[in-house]
Amino acid sequence: MRTALTVLRKDLLLELRAMETVPAMVLFAIVTFVIFHFGLNRATIEGQLAAGVLTVTLLFASMLGINRLFVAEREQGGFDAFLLAPVDRSALLVAKAAALFTFLVVLELVAVPAFGLLLLGPPLGPRLLGLIPVLALADLALAVIGTLVSAIAIQTRARDLLGPVIGLPLLIPALIATARGTGPLLAAHTSGSPPGKWLAILALYDAVFALLAYALFDFLLED
Amino acid sequence: MSIYGRGLRGLAIVTVVTISTALVLVFFYAPLDADQGFIQKIFYIHVPLAIVSLCGFVLGGLFGAGHLRTGERKWDMRSYVAIHMALIFGVGGLITGSTWAKASWGHWWEWGDPTLVSFLIVLLLFATYQPLRFSIEDPERQSRYASVFAVVAGAFVPMNFIVVRLSQEFVHPRVLTLTGGNLPGPMRLTFVVSLAGIALLYATLWKYEMAAKNARGQARALRRALLGDDAVRPLGRSAAPS
Amino acid sequence: MADTPAIELRGLTRHFGERTALRDVSVQVAAGATLAVLGRNGAGKSTLLRILATLLRPHSGDAIILGEPLPRRAFAVRARIGFVAHEPLLYRDLNGRENLRYHARLRGIDDGRVERLLAAAGMDGRAEEPVRLLSQGMVQRLAVCRAVLHEPELLLLDEPRANLDPAASELLEPLIGRAAGATRVLTSHDPQAALAEADLVLGLKDGRAVFVGEPGQLSGAALKDLYA
Numbered sequence: 287m288r289t290a291l292t293v294l295r296k297d298l299l300l301e302l303r304a305m306e307t308v309p310a311m312v313l314f315a316i317v318t319f320v321i322f323h324f325g326l327n328r329a330t331i332e333g334q335l336a337a338g339v340l341t342v343t344l345l346f347a348s349m350l351g352i353n354r355l356f357v358a359e360r361e362q363g364g365f366d367a368f369l370l371a372p373v374d375r376s377a378l379l380v381a382k383a384a385a386l387f388t389f390l391v392v393l394e395l396v397a398v399p400a401f402g403l404l405l406l407g408p409p410l411g412p413r414l415l416g417l418i419p420v421l422a423l424a425d426l427a428l429a430v431i432g433t434l435v436s437a438i439a440i441q442t443r444a445r446d447l448l449g450p451v452i453g454l455p456l457l458i459p460a461l462i463a464t465a466r467g468t469g470p471l472l473a474a475h476t477s478g479s480p481p482g483k484w485l486a487i488l489a490l491y492d493a494v495f496a497l498l499a500y501a502l503f504d505f506l507l508e509d
Numbered sequence: 510m511s512i513y514g515r516g517l518r519g520l521a522i523v524t525v526v527t528i529s530t531a532l533v534l535v536f537f538y539a540p541l542d543a544d545q546g547f548i549q550k551i552f553y554i555h556v557p558l559a560i561v562s563l564c565g566f567v568l569g570g571l572f573g574a575g576h577l578r579t580g581e582r583k584w585d586m587r588s589y590v591a592i593h594m595a596l597i598f599g600v601g602g603l604i605t606g607s608t609w610a611k612a613s614w615g616h617w618w619e620w621g622d623p624t625l626v627s628f629l630i631v632l633l634l635f636a637t638y639q640p641l642r643f644s645i646e647d648p649e650r651q652s653r654y655a656s657v658f659a660v661v662a663g664a665f666v667p668m669n670f671i672v673v674r675l676s677q678e679f680v681h682p683r684v685l686t687l688t689g690g691n692l693p694g695p696m697r698l699t700f701v702v703s704l705a706g707i708a709l710l711y712a713t714l715w716k717y718e719m720a721a722k723n724a725r726g727q728a729r730a731l732r733r734a735l736l737g738d739d740a741v742r743p744l745g746r747s748a749a750p751s
Numbered sequence: 752m753a754d755t756p757a758i759e760l761r762g763l764t765r766h767f768g769e770r771t772a773l774r775d776v777s778v779q780v781a782a783g784a785t786l787a788v789l790g791r792n793g794a795g796k797s798t799l800l801r802i803l804a805t806l807l808r809p810h811s812g813d814a815i816i817l818g819e820p821l822p823r824r825a826f827a828v829r830a831r832i833g834f835v836a837h838e839p840l841l842y843r844d845l846n847g848r849e850n851l852r853y854h855a856r857l858r859g860i861d862d863g864r865v866e867r868l869l870a871a872a873g874m875d876g877r878a879e880e881p882v883r884l885l886s887q888g889m890v891q892r893l894a895v896c897r898a899v900l901h902e903p904e905l906l907l908l909d910e911p912r913a914n915l916d917p918a919a920s921e922l923l924e925p926l927i928g929r930a931a932g933a934t935r936v937l938t939s940h941d942p943q944a945a946l947a948e949a950d951l952v953l954g955l956k957d958g959r960a961v962f963v964g965e966p967g968q969l970s971g972a973a974l975k976d977l978y979a
Contacts (some may be wrong), residue, residue, distance in 0.1 A: 292856040296842070296849075303844045303881075363840035363898075367897075369806055371857040372830040434661065438568070438654055438739060442644035452641065452658070455634035456665060459672035487672060498664055500658045505577050508805050648768040733769075 293381035330407035558602035565595025570663015573656035757934035762812035787949035831901030
């Protein structure tokens with residue numbers, strides 16, 4: 287645990303210094319909203335359509351973060367530095383997933399209000415409380431799968447291509463659950479609480495893949 | 510003969526017999542479906558292909574786990590062959606499913622069928638398996654990473670199926686099966702024999718490819734041992750374990 | 752205990768796919784001694800160092816480091832090994848102090864040690880600058896600090912003096928030189944420099960150990976042949 291915190295601190299510090307990943311993700315999301323406006327030719331959207339646009343945008347913006355996650359380790363000897371230390375290697379998975387989760391939360395802090403401003407018909411305010419658990423579970427899914435897939439892709443020749451190409455199909459069940467979980471929330475008339483069924487599915491997805499990733503990560507690091 | 514070659518001929522014969530029997534049953538024994546007519550008979554190849562393909566992917570995941578646990582390359586070879594055979598059978602399942610949809614409802618794709626849809630997703634995922642392998646040059650790392658992928662993707666198959674199915678409750682369940690889930694006797698028999706035939710075909714092809722790859726690997730090792738490293742041309746980049 | 756060799760390699764073999772990087776290498780290094788590994792590029796020196804650093808596992812043969820067999824006991828022995836690698840293993844966007852603190856925290860070493868090392872290497876004045884702005888010599892000094900943070904018993908030195916001017920080299924001598932007291936394995940592009948420091952020499956050619964012995968026993972012709 288201490289190891290994971292050390293690595294996480296290092297990654298957050300690096301991101302604060304370089305300021306590359308999170309700003310890019312945020313800009314990407316906002317531009318995508320603009321593109322959706324023109325692509326759908328709609329001034330406002332609501333309900334399941336809005337849920338789809340929001341979910342898909344967050345998903346694709348996260349791909350930027352996923353692609354960058356292990357680049358510094360690969361190019362600046364970070365893997366060796368970590369592997370030389372007498373630490374539990376799965377801590378790297380926990381740290382990186384936590385870092386990615388943090389980046390996604392920061393992304394959403396900007397992108398969701400932007401979405402409310404630019405595209406969402408019904409007012410965002412009353413819906414925020416309901417959105418938080420869905421997005422939190424979705425971010426967890428993105429963090430776990432993203433870290434796993436990024437760790438696989440970084441060792442290949444086609445690294446920026448393979449990450450998304452493997453990650454997106456893997457994330458489809460999470461995407462389904464997130465979109466269907468937010469759909470009722472973004473409808474014109476909403477109860478304000480997300481459908482329990484989809485939260486449960488997201489939680490199950492997160493649990494299964496988090497456990498699997500934790501069990502398998504060591505094999506990606508050994509040599 | 511290697512362990513994969515042993516029994517291969519016997520298995521192949523049993524496969525041919527079973528498939529021939531299945532064909533006979535399909536065309537001459539199974540009754541015509543009242544709603545869909547003759548085209549319904551695609552069911553007897555589509556569903557077995559889908560089932561065997563999905564099982565093949567899960568099997569690939571199990572073999573991958575075996576490789577990770579034991580570190581022996583032969584498990585990776587088994588995983589590779591299982592997955593790539595399952596992919597081929599899967600594409601066959603997708604094509605036959607699409608054909609059936611066209612014939613039954615007039616369009617080539619049907620989002621309302623959870624089996625077809627989750628199948629497409631699974632195929633999209635496993636289509637990345639070979640590019641992933643090809644993209645890693647070091648053979649040991651390639652095997653290890655492919656095994657990790659196989660395990661994750663194998664676990665994904667049932668999860669995906671369940672979630673897609675759950676996502677479709679309010680859509681008209683235009684499911685590509687027959688009335689209810691209960692097949693009348695003659696249809697059930699035909700289906701079971703077809704399923705057995707496709708499963709045997711998968712097993713035969715799997716064994717055959719394993720035998721071929723194994724033989725090639727042994728030939729190379731022998732050449733290297735007898736004639737030295739230089740006598741064996743390097744394989745170059747390859748997606749297949751050697 | 753004092754008689755246990757620090758490094759025991761017997762028939763060590765490692766492949767990369769079909770290429771054999773190390774073939775049947777055997778050598779014993781006593782505690783506190785310095786082993787020089789000589790050979791041209793591609794001979795297997797880096798592979799050997801990486802196996803000793805527990806970054807690679809041996810494919811066959813025995814590797815017993817500080818009494819612990821690899822790869823089974825790799826985790827146990829990692830804390831006792833320091834590696835000055837070909838790359839500095841430092842993050843370019845962080846400064847020297849942040850980099851060293853990161854490595855220190857991974858090993859449970861306190862910040863005081865970081866400060867003492869920075870001072871010893873003459874880097875305390877430049878410790879707040881991002882590594883990407885430092886000269887190669889300074890980066891190398893930081894890399895050496897990184898490697899000795901945890902006072903390792905075994906030092907693996909891949910070209911430790913690369914980019915160092917004589918003054919810097921002298922500064923680092925107490926950290927990675929003979930006086931440090933650790934068992935050392937070093938490689939160098941300059942065989943003469945390596946031979947001058949060595950108690951034992953391992954000559955590698957195409958992955959095979961073609962010479963194991965004292966520096967005095969290595970003839971000029973044999974040395975030339977190693978690099979041919």
